[in-house]
Amino acid sequence: MANAIANITLSRLESLCDEAFRRAGLSAADAATGAAVLSTTDAWGVFTHGSKALRGYLRRLLAGGLRADGRPAVASSGPSFALVDGDSSLGMVTSVFAMELAIEKARQTGTAYVGVHNSCHFGAAGYYAAMAAHSGLIGLAMANDIPSVAAPGSRGAVTGSNPFAYAVPAGRYPPLLLDMSIATVAGGKVYAARERGEAIPFGWLIDDRGLPTDEAGAYPERATLTPAAGHKGYGLALLVESLSGALSGAAMTSAIRSWLGDDPGLPTLHGAAFLAIDPQAIAPDLPARIADLIDEIRAAPKADGVDRIYVPGEMEWERQAVARERGVALPPDVIASLREGTALVGLDLDDYLMAPGTAKELA
Amino acid sequence: MANAIANITLSRLESLCDEAFRRAGLSAADAATGAAVLSTTDAWGVFTHGSKALRGYLRRLLAGGLRADGRPAVASSGPSFALVDGDSSLGMVTSVFAMELAIEKARQTGTAYVGVHNSCHFGAAGYYAAMAAHSGLIGLAMANDIPSVAAPGSRGAVTGSNPFAYAVPAGRYPPLLLDMSIATVAGGKVYAARERGEAIPFGWLIDDRGLPTDEAGAYPERATLTPAAGHKGYGLALLVESLSGALSGAAMTSAIRSWLGDDPGLPTLHGAAFLAIDPQAIAPDLPARIADLIDEIRAAPKADGVDRIYVPGEMEWERQAVARERGVALPPDVIASLREGTALVGLDLDDYLMAPGTAKELA
Numbered sequence: 011m012a013n014a015i016a017n018i019t020l021s022r023l024e025s026l027c028d029e030a031f032r033r034a035g036l037s038a039a040d041a042a043t044g045a046a047v048l049s050t051t052d053a054w055g056v057f058t059h060g061s062k063a064l065r066g067y068l069r070r071l072l073a074g075g076l077r078a079d080g081r082p083a084v085a086s087s088g089p090s091f092a093l094v095d096g097d098s099s100l101g102m103v104t105s106v107f108a109m110e111l112a113i114e115k116a117r118q119t120g121t122a123y124v125g126v127h128n129s130c131h132f133g134a135a136g137y138y139a140a141m142a143a144h145s146g147l148i149g150l151a152m153a154n155d156i157p158s159v160a161a162p163g164s165r166g167a168v169t170g171s172n173p174f175a176y177a178v179p180a181g182r183y184p185p186l187l188l189d190m191s192i193a194t195v196a197g198g199k200v201y202a203a204r205e206r207g208e209a210i211p212f213g214w215l216i217d218d219r220g221l222p223t224d225e226a227g228a229y230p231e232r233a234t235l236t237p238a239a240g241h242k243g244y245g246l247a248l249l250v251e252s253l254s255g256a257l258s259g260a261a262m263t264s265a266i267r268s269w270l271g272d273d274p275g276l277p278t279l280h281g282a283a284f285l286a287i288d289p290q291a292i293a294p295d296l297p298a299r300i301a302d303l304i305d306e307i308r309a310a311p312k313a314d315g316v317d318r319i320y321v322p323g324e325m326e327w328e329r330q331a332v333a334r335e336r337g338v339a340l341p342p343d344v345i346a347s348l349r350e351g352t353a354l355v356g357l358d359l360d361d362y363l364m365a366p367g368t369a370k371e372l373a
Numbered sequence: 374m375a376n377a378i379a380n381i382t383l384s385r386l387e388s389l390c391d392e393a394f395r396r397a398g399l400s401a402a403d404a405a406t407g408a409a410v411l412s413t414t415d416a417w418g419v420f421t422h423g424s425k426a427l428r429g430y431l432r433r434l435l436a437g438g439l440r441a442d443g444r445p446a447v448a449s450s451g452p453s454f455a456l457v458d459g460d461s462s463l464g465m466v467t468s469v470f471a472m473e474l475a476i477e478k479a480r481q482t483g484t485a486y487v488g489v490h491n492s493c494h495f496g497a498a499g500y501y502a503a504m505a506a507h508s509g510l511i512g513l514a515m516a517n518d519i520p521s522v523a524a525p526g527s528r529g530a531v532t533g534s535n536p537f538a539y540a541v542p543a544g545r546y547p548p549l550l551l552d553m554s555i556a557t558v559a560g561g562k563v564y565a566a567r568e569r570g571e572a573i574p575f576g577w578l579i580d581d582r583g584l585p586t587d588e589a590g591a592y593p594e595r596a597t598l599t600p601a602a603g604h605k606g607y608g609l610a611l612l613v614e615s616l617s618g619a620l621s622g623a624a625m626t627s628a629i630r631s632w633l634g635d636d637p638g639l640p641t642l643h644g645a646a647f648l649a650i651d652p653q654a655i656a657p658d659l660p661a662r663i664a665d666l667i668d669e670i671r672a673a674p675k676a677d678g679v680d681r682i683y684v685p686g687e688m689e690w691e692r693q694a695v696a697r698e699r700g701v702a703l704p705p706d707v708i709a710s711l712r713e714g715t716a717l718v719g720l721d722l723d724d725y726l727m728a729p730g731t732a733k734e735l736a
Contacts, residue, residue, distance in 0.1 A: 086655075088482060088483045088654050088655075089452055089453065089481070089482035089483060090452065090453040090482035090483040090484045090485070091482075091483030091484055091650075091654065091655050093655065093656070118452070119451060119452035119453035119454075119482050120451040120452060120453040120454030120485075120486060121453045121454055121484045121485060121486045121648075122453070122483075122484060123483060123484045123650055123655070125655065125656070148615065148616070148620070161670060161673065161682050162682070162683070163675055163676055163679040163681065163682045163683070164673050164674065164675060164676060164679075164682050165673070165674040165675055165676050165677075166673065166674055168670055168673050168682070176608075176612050176615075178611075178612070178615045178619075186611055186612075186615065188604075188605075188608030188609070188611070188612065190604075190605045190608060194602065216676065219676065219677045220674075220675065220676020220677055220679065221676060221677060238601070238602035238605055239557065239601035239602045239605070239606065241551075241553075241685070242551075242553045242601055242602070242606075243602065243605075244685070245539075245551030245553060245685040246551070248541075248549055248551070248666075248684065248685060249539050249541070249549075249551065251666065252511065252539075252541045252549065252659070252663060253511070253650075255662075255666075256541075256656065256659045256662040256663050256666065257511070257650070257652060257655055257656050257659050258656070259656055262662070262666060263666065263669060264669070285484075287454075287486055287616075287620070289620060291451050291454065292449075292451075292454050292456065292486070292488065292620055293456070293488070293619065293620050293621070293622055296615070296619045296620050299618075299619040299625070300615060300619050303611075303614065303619065303625060303626065306626060306627070307524060307531055310524065310527050310528070310529065310531050311527065311528040311529055311583075312526055312527060312528055312583065313526055313527060313528050313579065313582065313583020313584060314528075314582045314583055314584060316526040316527075316583065318526065319524050319525070319526045319527050319531070320525070320526070321611065322604070322607070322608040322611060
């Protein structure tokens with residue numbers, strides 16, 4: 011992020027998303043929810059899952075595959091679980107509803123699982139995990155998706171990239187926060203190498219015979235992403251599929267529709283899972299102990315050339331603090347997508363961007 | 374496993390562990406629990422965590438660091454959680470107690486978390502996850518340990534290898550079962566390369582400056598294991614630490630004692646976490662849907678030279694079936710450790726091994 015120049019304030023970015031969602035038919039409350047998720051994700055620097063995705067959501071809202079007036083509702087529940095029918099509403103709306111429910115239930119019993127069906131792409135899993143941690147609970151969030159990652163020994167895609175996130179309250183520090191895909195690297199990294207004409211390390215992709223390749227240009231037509239750490243990432247993918255697909259009543263793997271590529275007039279049928287555990291009832295000293303653990307990790311001897319050892323989420327919280335003060339430097343691909351997306355609902359991105367020359371460096 | 378020759382039947386292996394534990398002072402019930410865990414683990418082919426570890430447990434039982442008459446007890450509980458004080462009893466005894474409790478609670482409310490403190494090394498995490506799946510529930514099991522794995526940017530060990538396991542019932546098939554450490558590879562793999570005088574791939578180890586090395590001989594004195602997939606394995610390590618250390622009331626990282634290296638007369642203070650989710654209440658069709666998913670994965674196109682795509686746990690269940698019929702081929706390092714361990718309690722391993730020439734090939 012060094013020397014990046016902000017091009018939009020965080021509040022204007024959130025306003026833009028909010029206005030766009032309202033123009034696409036969402037209620038004020040739902041638009042605000044979607045805008046908060048997307049702008050927070052950009053503030054964290056996770057630009058692949060922030061406002062860049064607005065265009066795709068708006069297309070589906072306008073075409074009806076996402077229902078602007080959809081209302082997530084509890085389909086079944088017990089003391090420490092619930093299933094939520096997302097009613098094809100915006101994935102962020104259903105997911106916030108579901109995690110709020112998981113938090114409420116965990117406060118009653120200690121732990122809770124909430125599974126979601128009839129959802130769509132939900133953006134950054136970490137947002138929902140962080141909701142729990144901001145409320146003092148441990149949170150986990152995950153979702154399934156169309157196949158895009160190989161299994162060990164497969165020739166093509168078998169599982170989704172199945173995001174998995176957790177957050178843990180850390181007392182005097184911001185929560186621990188991990189948001190990972192089960193793939194070795196994101197497809198975006200391969201695209202970037204492809205655009206630069208560079209080879210990639212062996213291990214990121216398999217070719218159309220299922221063998222390792224360093225040819226970025228083969229992706230995605232003739233190559234497939236690999237699971238992180240081989241059988242470990244593949245195994246985690248199936249845990250995510252079990253909890254967010256099989257247990258939630260959602261579609262799985264090839265029965266899910268692509269939220270970007272398939273007919274925007276049809277529901278995508280994604281599933282998701284949200285778990286919350288309440289330390290207040292179990293071990294109220296947990297946040298303080300996590301803070302001490304963070305101190306211990308930070309004080310550990312560092313590798314040559316390394317100044318800091320980060321804990322999961324630390325970079326994101328620091329970027330968010332900078333974003334609140336100085337704004338966000340949306341990368342060119344995000345700007346392009348956001349311009350096109352907001353134009354779909356008659357908005358002009360330039361009305362929201364900072365005037366050139368007025369922004370400060372972010373680093 | 375091809376062409377391996379069995380050297381002990383599964384029932385004799387279990388009897389040996391059972392008798393050894395009883396001679397070390399365990400009750401018949403506790404000895405049977407410990408023996409079942411260790412022999413099942415060997416039957417799965419996970420020889421690093423099976424009866425090879427008996428020697429270390431017996432040493433601690435004889436020296437008092439593990440209490441032969443220790444009794445795990447519920448320290449606190451709520452509708453969907455409990456904390457268990459392991460009373461420094463054998464890790465397998467406490468862990469089976471804790472997972473049984475998690476299953477019972479999840480059947481009441483849908484989900485449950487049981488954290489354990491005052492435990493010790495608990496063997497293969499997958500055993501406890503599989504207990505839940507054999508009872509029709511989704512199970513997760515994990516534990517913390519002394520630091521042995523680096524963090525991104527560290528010079529030495531920061532987190533434990535923190536095993537993480539899950540199991541999911543799969544209807545007409547054996548459960549999905551993943552049991553992974555958060556390290557790139559197990560230390561045993563590095564030792565094996567060291568013994569053969571071979572270099573290892575860059576990425577497995579960092580040297581004493583924190584930089585990647587391919588020198589197996591530097592481990593463990595001047596090198597440290599890396600986390601699987603870098604920040605992903607590191608992040609998962611801290612999730613495991615949060616749930617099995619901070620939330621359970623157990624010791625964490627450097628406050629834990631080595632179950633192998635430290636004074637066997639002192640408790641090790643390990644923690645563990647067990648989670649159960651009951652599909653019966655939430656989605657009774659889950660096992661059938663997982664079975665269909667397994668069929669889909671098995672039918673996926675295979676890489677050149679690959680005959681089968683395995684699902685997590687499939688190799689272990691197949692090895693267990695062979696072990697039940699034909700016995701187990703304990704590797705030389707296990708035989709040596711088991712011989713020494715059982716001699717501590719006056720047993721002769723040769724009384725339990727198959728007579729040479731009587732065994733069948735396992736493959």
